[in-house]
Amino acid sequence: MSVPFYVSPEQVIKDKADFAQKGIARGRSVIVMQYVGGILLVAENPSHTLHKVSEIYDKIAFAAVGKYNEFENMRVAGVRLADMRGYSYDRSDVTGRSLANAYATTLGTIFTETQKPYEVELVVAEVGDDLESDQIYRLRFDGSVADERAFVAMGGSAEELTSELGRRWNKDVDLQAALRLCVSALSSVSAHSEQIPVNQLEVAVLERDKPRRKFVRLGEDRLAEELGSDASPASTSTVAEDTPGESGGDVGVSDVAGENEPEF
Amino acid sequence: MTVPGGLPNEYLTSTTSSFSEFLRTHNPDLLPSRNAAAMDTADHGHLAPHGTTIVAAAYADGVVLAGDRRATMGNVIAQRDIEKIFAADEFTGVGIAGSAGIAVDMVRLFQVELEHYEKIESTQLSIEGKANRLATLLRGNLGLAMQGLAAVPLMAGYDRAGKRGRIFSYDVTGGRYEEHAFHAIGSGGYFARGSLKKLHSAGQSRPEAIQVALQALYDAADDDSATGGPDLTRQIFPKIATITARGFAFVDQSEMEQQVTHMMDGRRERPDGPLASTGGA
Numbered sequence: 001m002s003v004p005f006y007v008s009p010e011q012v013i014k015d016k017a018d019f020a021q022k023g024i025a026r027g028r029s030v031i032v033m034q035y036v037g038g039i040l041l042v043a044e045n046p047s048h049t050l051h052k053v054s055e056i057y058d059k060i061a062f063a064a065v066g067k068y069n070e071f072e073n074m075r076v077a078g079v080r081l082a083d084m085r086g087y088s089y090d091r092s093d094v095t096g097r098s099l100a101n102a103y104a105t106t107l108g109t110i111f112t113e114t115q116k117p118y119e120v121e122l123v124v125a126e127v128g129d130d131l132e133s134d135q136i137y138r139l140r141f142d143g144s145v146a147d148e149r150a151f152v153a154m155g156g157s158a159e160e161l162t163s164e165l166g167r168r169w170n171k172d173v174d175l176q177a178a179l180r181l182c183v184s185a186l187s188s189v190s191a192h193s194e195q196i197p198v199n200q201l202e203v204a205v206l207e208r209d210k211p212r213r214k215f216v217r218l219g220e221d222r223l224a225e226e227l228g229s230d231a232s233p234a235s236t237s238t239v240a241e242d243t244p245g246e247s248g249g250d251v252g253v254s255d256v257a258g259e260n261e262p263e264f
Numbered sequence: 265m266t267v268p269g270g271l272p273n274e275y276l277t278s279t280t281s282s283f284s285e286f287l288r289t290h291n292p293d294l295l296p297s298r299n300a301a302a303m304d305t306a307d308h309g310h311l312a313p314h315g316t317t318i319v320a321a322a323y324a325d326g327v328v329l330a331g332d333r334r335a336t337m338g339n340v341i342a343q344r345d346i347e348k349i350f351a352a353d354e355f356t357g358v359g360i361a362g363s364a365g366i367a368v369d370m371v372r373l374f375q376v377e378l379e380h381y382e383k384i385e386s387t388q389l390s391i392e393g394k395a396n397r398l399a400t401l402l403r404g405n406l407g408l409a410m411q412g413l414a415a416v417p418l419m420a421g422y423d424r425a426g427k428r429g430r431i432f433s434y435d436v437t438g439g440r441y442e443e444h445a446f447h448a449i450g451s452g453g454y455f456a457r458g459s460l461k462k463l464h465s466a467g468q469s470r471p472e473a474i475q476v477a478l479q480a481l482y483d484a485a486d487d488d489s490a491t492g493g494p495d496l497t498r499q500i501f502p503k504i505a506t507i508t509a510r511g512f513a514f515v516d517q518s519e520m521e522q523q524v525t526h527m528m529d530g531r532r533e534r535p536d537g538p539l540a541s542t543g544g545a
Contacts, residue, residue: 055383077275079383083283087376088294105270213379 016117020141023119024066029156029186032063032123033169034134034149035178038208039125042182044190045202053204055215057082057094059127061206065155066120066141074103074122091212096126100137100145108143117141121154127206127214131171157189164188175205176226183227198223283380284373284401296369297404309412313342315367317452317484317491318349318359320420320431321464322445323473326508327429329357329420330477332452332485333500334492335364344492349503351512353378355422356394357505361450362415366408370415374398391423395432395440403438418449422507429507452484452491459483462540471523474504474515478527479537494524 030043030052041053041063052071053063056078064071078099086094103122111117122139136148150169153161164185173181187195203218210216218226274290287294313335320329331348334341342364349359350371358374360367377397382388389397398419405415419432431443446464448456459480468476478494481502485493494501501520506513515523530538 049386051386054386073276074271076384077271079380080275080278080283080286081271083376083380083383084287084291084294087283087287087372088291101269102271105267106276109267109270 016111017142020111020117020119024121024141024155025158027065027155029153029158029161029189030063030065030123031151031153031161031165031182031186032125032136033151033165033173033178033182034131034136034171035173035175036131036171037175037205038214039127039134039136039206040175040178040182041123041125041204041206042179042186043202044186044196044200046200052202055204055213056099056124057086058091058213059206060094060096060099061125061127061204061215063123063125063154064120066118070118071120071122074106074118074120077106078103078124096124096135096137100124100139103139104143104145106143107139107141111142123148123152123154125206127208129208153185160189161185179203179223179226180228195227198227281381281384282397283377284397284404287373295404296366296373296401297406297408307412309363309414310338312366312413313337313346313364314490315346315348315361315364315450317448317450317456317481317488318361318418319448319456319460319477319480319484320359320418320443320446321460321473321477321480322429322431322466323468323470325429325470326422326506327420327431328470328473328477328504328506329359329418330474330481330502330504331359332481332492332502333495334485334490336490341492344495344498345500347503349505349514350375351505352394352419352421353382353388354511355388355424355507356391357420357507357512358398359418359420359449360415361418361453363408363413364415366405366413367415367417370401370405370417374401377401390425391421391430394421395419395442398432399434399438399440402434402436406437409436416449418447420507422509422511424509427509448480448484450484450491452481452488455487456480456484459537463538470506474506474519474523475527477504478502478523482527482531483537494528496524496528 028044033040041061043052045052050068053061054075056062062075062078081099081102082094107118118141120141124137126135128134136152138146138148138152151165153165168181183196190196198220201223203223205216206214207216278286280286315335316332318331320327329349333345335343335346349357352358352374358371360371378389378394398417414436416434416436421430423430431447433441433443433447433449445466446460448460463476463479482493485491501524504515506515
């Protein structure tokens, strides 16, 4: 009878953490940033249909890096949780904090109780009435949760981005300044030699002053306008993001099967 | 593996994009139709307030959806400023006639249903898809409807693919019928429809369409005691929404006041409303 090797719990945890961290660092980065009028979410994402930033509820957005199927699963569960809570209580009773707690517990359990941890890192952002009341929760693969201010960079070269943004962010940035800051920081760590073209960017905002559903995607035209003349024109693709009726099926399939998949 | 405080397992494993389907499987107590089986088959319609007339009419830019403001319980006016017109999503409106509490619950579920689908699938349902979902929700209420607590919607929306306003009417069993040009439901619906026949024409402008809907509701209130007319002393006017390429929007109070004043001036001259042409006879 063979006796299994003894592996210390510390070693098991460390191996799992290393595994998850490697998976997350392989992808492209996402930045979530506060600006005067709300919260900006920017991702380098060549796909128009497989989103890395999305709407959860009126004031709450979701951003993720890592393995697509794993964070997509978390996103959909979050939408269900928020809609269920809003339907059984009231829309104003849906909070980012409770959603972040549910994610943290779930990620923590998956990390300790399964062989393979989720290779994801998430942000739950809730826009408030002013800069001070905004809430940004960052959730790691092991279920640890941090309450962040100003900005969060995750995935890919997150550390470089964080130090770069730390030097340049201030609490008076407006949407255009915040967007330019995010795009230039992402471009500096990206495989692109120049600024990332607008059709490779996925950008959304939680607009503080918008009534009810505050989540808005910014299409390519709007991005080109905000980024000014130095932005590369979106010559190859004219598909506006999130246009209802766009035939997502084929594009989605080729994205999954293609070489883009591991880069999420 | 459901952990206390974490996401319940079914939230992570369910594959449906429909909120009502998810409710039916995992939380049926929250469905509006939950109480139907518990009750007998007597008519309980007198228990709760009833909302009445809803009017919809297509015009050049889209469609108008209008409702009076009265809710009744038998001979008593239960509420004089009730709202029966709701935005279901950005491009769809619903007006409901019938048992008010059931109606409000149904609209709330329909609103979440559309938003939930939109968020999960990252695209909106087609207008036919929305109309069919509403039919399904309505069918779930059949048990209560047979006990006298029926609520029947009228859906109006802007079809972004076909670039025009569209109207869908329903029966209590969930039957769905597309209406062309205009429709009216509720206890004053027959009178409103008669009025619309004489006043509505395709391609009317926005102010014309609002005036036509207002006239139709006035005619309904004129002959149906459960439909409320404009209340000039309290400044309570019918609720009217337009749904166009720019989305769903209520007509604001000052514009309503102007339109109501215009109508009342005409009715003071001719109480039965504008005279339709006799076609040159």
